[in-house]
Amino acid sequence: MVTEIAETYEITVTDIELIKRLCLPYKITSVSMGISQTALSTKIWRLCAKLGVENQRALIIKVLELGIVDLSDFTYREYDGKDTS
Numbered sequence: 001m002v003t004e005i006a007e008t009y010e011i012t013v014t015d016i017e018l019i020k021r022l023c024l025p026y027k028i029t030s031v032s033m034g035i036s037q038t039a040l041s042t043k044i045w046r047l048c049a050k051l052g053v054e055n056q057r058a059l060i061i062k063v064l065e066l067g068i069v070d071l072s073d074f075t076y077r078e079y080d081g082k083d084t085s
Helices: 002-008 013-020 026-033 037-051 056-066
Strands: none
Touching (some): 013 056
């Protein structure tokens, strides 16, 4: 079912890996994916367009609603208020 939904919206394996990192700062995500922050921003914008949503927060909600990823699939980090990277 997830595969069918991903195919319907033309979501690639790379897109899904990016989606799982949406809760991380752009800098960390871009480095881990080996792309620039500008390229990352462009990829996120294109994903939003594919799924018909306006922004990154709506993108997260949409992929959860569609079952493309599960809440436990998301990567995030605890924030201690000191590190700004």
